[in-house]
Amino acid sequence: MLKRKLFIIGIVLVVLFIFGFLLINTDFYKINKANLLFGKDLCNQNEEEHLEYGLTIVSQYKCRICGKTFSYPSSPTPIICDDCARITHRCQWCGKLKE
Numbered sequence: 001m002l003k004r005k006l007f008i009i010g011i012v013l014v015v016l017f018i019f020g021f022l023l024i025n026t027d028f029y030k031i032n033k034a035n036l037l038f039g040k041d042l043c044n045q046n047e048e049e050h051l052e053y054g055l056t057i058v059s060q061y062k063c064r065i066c067g068k069t070f071s072y073p074s075s076p077t078p079i080i081c082d083d084c085a086r087i088t089h090r091c092q093w094c095g096k097l098k099e
């Protein structure tokens with residue numbers, strides 16, 4: 001009987017683990033994380049204005065939302081990746097909301 005209980009607890013833990021992992025990768029999670037990181041202000045600059053002081057060197061940047069590292073052929077680099085910017089409707093350069 002004890003073995004059976006442990007087996008059920010084991011299954012529950014595995015399910016919770018998988019569920020937690022999936023949750024971290026959802027759009028909902030990314031949108032919430034973006035709100036926490038960057039607030040809900042609108043970005044009023046276009047890409048050129050953000051790149052005004054850019055240099056042409058390949059740089060690496062780490063997306064502030066999903067944590068993946070990307071390379072970008074200029075500097076300054078975006079602070080969030082294409083995917084996360086699209087999902088959260090945010091500016092890649094300052095993280096603020098696009099209208």
Ligand SMILES: [Zn+2]
Nearest residue numbers: 063066081084
């Ligand atoms: Zn990302």
Ligand SMILES: [Zn+2]
Nearest residue numbers: 043091093094
């Ligand atoms: Zn911006």
